[in-house]
Amino acid sequence: MSTENEGNEGTAAEAVPSVPSVPPVPADAPQGSPGSTPAPAPVPAEEPTTQATTPMASVPATPPHAPHAPHGPQSAAEANWPPPPAVPAYASHGAGGGGGPVWGAPPQPQPYGPEGPRRKRGMGGLVAAVAAAALVAGGIGGAFGYWAADRDTSGSTTVSAPANPQDLKRDSGTVAGVAAKALPSVVTIDAQGGDGEGGTGTGFVYDKEGHILTNNHVVASAADSGQLTVTFSNGKKYGAEVVGRAQGYDVAVLKLKNPPSGLTPLALGNSDQVAVGDSTIAIGAPFGLSNTVTTGIISAKNRPVASGDGSGGSNSYMSALQTDASINPGNSGGPLLDARGAVIGINSAIQSTGSSVGQTQAGSIGLGFAIPINQATNVAQQLIKTGKPVYPVIGATVSMDEKTGGAVISDQGAGGTEAVSKDGPADRAGLRAGDVITKFNDTVIDSGPTLIGEIWTHKPGDRVTLTYTRDGRTATAQVTLGERNGDS
Template sequence: MTSERPDDEPTAPLAPPPGRQPDQQGPPPSWGQQPPPQQVGQQVGQPVGQPVGPQQQPYPSPTPPWPGIGQPRPGHPTFQQPYLPGHPQQPLPYGPPEPPQSGSATPGRRLPRWTWPVVALLSLLLGVVGGLIGGSLVGGDTSTVEIERRTAQPLPSDNDSVASVAAEVLPSTVQIIAESGGTSSSGSAQGATGSGFVYDQQGHVITNNHVVAEAAKAGGRIQVVDQDGNRSRATVVGRSTVYDIAVLRSEGAKELTPAAVGSAEQMRVGETVVAIGSPLGLAATVTSGIISAVNRPVTTGQGEGDSSYINAVQTDAAINPGNSGGPLVNLQGQVVGVNSAIASLGSSLTSDQGGNIGVGFAIPIEQVEVTATQILKTGKAQYPVIGANVRGTDSLDGARVESISPGSPAARSDLEVGDVVRRVDDQPVTTSIDVVVAVRSHVPGEKVTLTIERDGRTQEVEVGLDAKTG
């Protein structure tokens, strides 16, 4: 079985040749650099201008699975939220006046009662103003983009009705039609279709990068279609090939209800989830299933330039081409992930049997929020790097350091060429993909702890994370 990213370009190969191991692939992948195209995912997009039907499903020829993908990975921690810790509050230096010290030449004067409320009010105002000024100095101008997301759960905690979830989330889900500008042999417009959901009240929509990538490069037209069939033009605010996330903006989306945001971290294996989107161009389609696994390292893409690495939520909810970018939702009506990839069987099957087989992958909403916030503030997204190239071992029990870039965080640490990385923080490493996914689940400025083996001895090395844009 291979994991495929249900792709908008059906002819591109998306998986490594059969029988090749991670340590046999081209130049070794880099933490923060794009590793060799050891893709195991197929994007869930649908070509525009083709009739709906299984004979038109845009699947590449499936190939055997990437070693380690699809196997249980015990011991993986939950996805880490890269939020800054809160600063402890200090007690205010106010209180009743102290009595004069004995022997004082001048007795203390009692201030009027109205003094203390005035002082408290002034202190509060000064604190608020000072906090705003301090925030702008430390974190940049945070007022340029207002993100008014609904985070409260729309449905009760004990809800078990998929119908209720569908009724709640469908009005927030849209179909994406991305035309690249060319025409097919039949004369229809070329491009891709996918799905997305309304992120805030400013008309921003979240989808996958691979849904709009070709249209964005070619200057094509992108449209958002709501549940009632209303269409509106959309523009790309920014996109990340590394995390396969794109943020669009549409005036028509301002009239729609933003989706509630939940947490992939809090989801447990076996919990029910609902996938909503437009598989095979069939808008407003709802499927349900369970969380099959969490923290599943998956890489998708067509080549070195657009490979993405996902610390994925795995689900058996039916996902097909066209579901890309749509929400994966819990039973409280909150988005916990963005559907991005599916798995397919071997090439012995015909293309019309290459649809959903119950193995789909979604980008955790925590990572989506981090990337979307960066894009909304700067138009670009960043990802962490440590500056070392690694290659998977023959025994699939680690990744060997092949080279270290001068001046990089790895060069400033105790890491050495030849070290075999066994764990990143407390996540076990079986292939080089595990290392890349684990590092990219952090944010620049943080540190990771690598458990390495050197000369038969195990030790820990702490490495900082620099930032790259992509």
Template sequence: MTLAPEDHTQQIPQGGYYSQSTPPAPPAPPTPPLGEGSRPDPKRDRRFGQTMGTALLAAVLASGGTYAATQLGEPSTATSTTPAATATTNPNQNSSPTVVQGNASSPDWSAVAAAVAPSVVSIDVTTQQGSGAGSGVIFDRNGHVLTNNHVVQGATGNGSITVTLSDGRTYNATVVGTDPSTDLAVIKLANAPSDLTPITLGDSEALKVGDPVMAVGNPLGLSGTVTTGIISALNRPVSTGTSNESPFGQQQQSGDEVVTNAIQTSAAINPGNSGGALVNNKGELIGINSSIASLGQGAGSQSGNIGIGFAIPVKEAKSIAEQLIRSGKAEHAFLGVSTRDTVVTDGSAKRAGAQVASVSSGTPAANAGLKTGDVIIAVDGQRVDSATALVAQIREMKAGDKTTLTIIRNGSRQDVSVTLAVKPDSPS
């Protein structure tokens, strides 16, 4: 398998979550560059099925997993399991229990599944263009549910949304706010019950490659499915197309490229788990499952799990969700450069980076002294090896955050301190 060579990231076409009837419309054309630091006129390789002898690694939206389909809403009688685990309540948080593992290297996943199940929901969307299904997590006791934008964006017009809890109760829901550029959205249950169990939020900043994880959601309509795996990689820049592409063929107002500084996991991921939970062995939410890698049609039309799935880190998801609940929209950090992929000499070696093609006046980049031709190779010590990777790093931050860019200018390394601003609204 080979990755798309242009930007060393997985190109992930929009609208791949489980659709029950009408198939997704073809993707819209690329949109103008992002202010965070994107390539001018980014290109996407849509040549699925046109490779010979080598499988082109593409990806689709609709993370999830179907390894062991279990109905988590039903209470289970634990058999003899080793090691033992206990669940402790979080009275101050009014959220799902935290699981204390007897042996962290060999987690009791039954305990984790039981703790998380009440906080994960199935989402069904119906519009004039078709119907589809996805997943979500209960964010608070007021009935707010966090999910992916591509799961519910078709219902922002005349569509309808229903949410089914783990115990089978179903409620109508409405969209509170969407953020297409991060592929996140918040919906709210109508007449929400008082016994909702919000999911406990974890710390995505503390994750390590190799940590055990569980994905929970609604793949292929199989509600309450859990799968396990490990964190395969962190800070993986993943592009899922443009945010004006809808699974129902509708055009959205924003045309930003959807870029995530993603958690990569080996937990089985399949269509329908978009918006579902990725949790650690304590049962804490560490990411929102959002996309999967898949083999293109030319490689045998394999569109399900191949062991490469991606989730939006909870740090970013929490920030966006709180903003959407508060005002119905979200602000984003802004650097103010246009960049392109390049390879630069770094001492006696060469390395990939994001070369500054232009700097907009009056922006954080201009105020920090960035210049055309500078090559950005790291953000706060995290490697940047493409223009998309730079966008992913900046998008994970908030306006007002201070960050250090490591650049190569005229063959020499130097650090540049930048205070990020609020990204201006995209022109209509």
């Protein structure tokens, strides 16, 4: 997600997961030209920097600087109505995945968001540079080997026989074994907008019918009039089309136009049963380098992450899985696997080290965020069924100030409407303006964004328990979540 979001003070917004002080950047957030090495510059006195999360969906060919997340107060949004579609800095857009921001593109916390600086296709330069370096290294090594052999006074030369293919097999429980089994089901997505610009992201086979699961910010730039190409690890390419997109969740489902036979969907795990410290394996195309495998652990759960386009657009929200597996622009939409090879999340955003006007440093610092697969699966099933997302709501507008010790129900909703919708879920449960929601079932709620992130891990019709305070007293209420259709 390539948009960084900072806490908004004194404003209300739909219940959405809180964002770290510095919003995460989409894995696909645009990066500076990888082929160049800046000359050392004088080191100025240290100044505090602001971190941001950036979406990492895709990597534009010629990475532009990443867009920055909005820095002012957010506009109010209804807690029972998903905010306007987030604009991720995604793969296709220089700003993030597919062009978009965290949870792709280049906004400061580049988590989500289809808009943002777009990069012209230029990853080929990076790949070419890498290839050239490899050839040079190979040439030097070969020359040295010849020189050494020519001066060998022992009168004998040792020649290594090619490895037996059987010797290269690894046990299924090893990282190598898991990667070997998963790679054929992971794809690199090339999203080209109608203007010819785009980016690269990742996805994976969801079912045998040819559905591919990825981030919305990876494909947003090419969803309407662009072109989507999916490349498997064996190099075979297929055209694809969008089945449905959920901007708020930053999830999208594609369908291969002519799916090959024998597709193997990745096994889906249970993200609710993941524990901090569990091993993780991430697969994707960081900076366009397809089929890259990295490892780490689950660093935290239920991490409230909001990502946007970094230019004032609406945000996407998730109660994310945090991992220290290396994730970079281009990883967006790819699977986060457990030690058995089951998908437990969709890599979507990264935390950036900081940013300044016109520039964003987006790269792995060991703080990556993934959409829990249980949530992503609920969204994917809805998109495949109807093509449109459905969001669970409580029917109340909450403040987005992160320093309230809970989710405060605002005095007014968007446009001067009632903060608690009449006859809505919150109203029927007896909640009213000024109440501070402190727990959602057993999860502690410290802000409006955190509440929204938790609500969105459920489905409409789910019955939940809200703990809140009013006039210094604590009470609980049983709430049956309502629903809101679409992203508009």
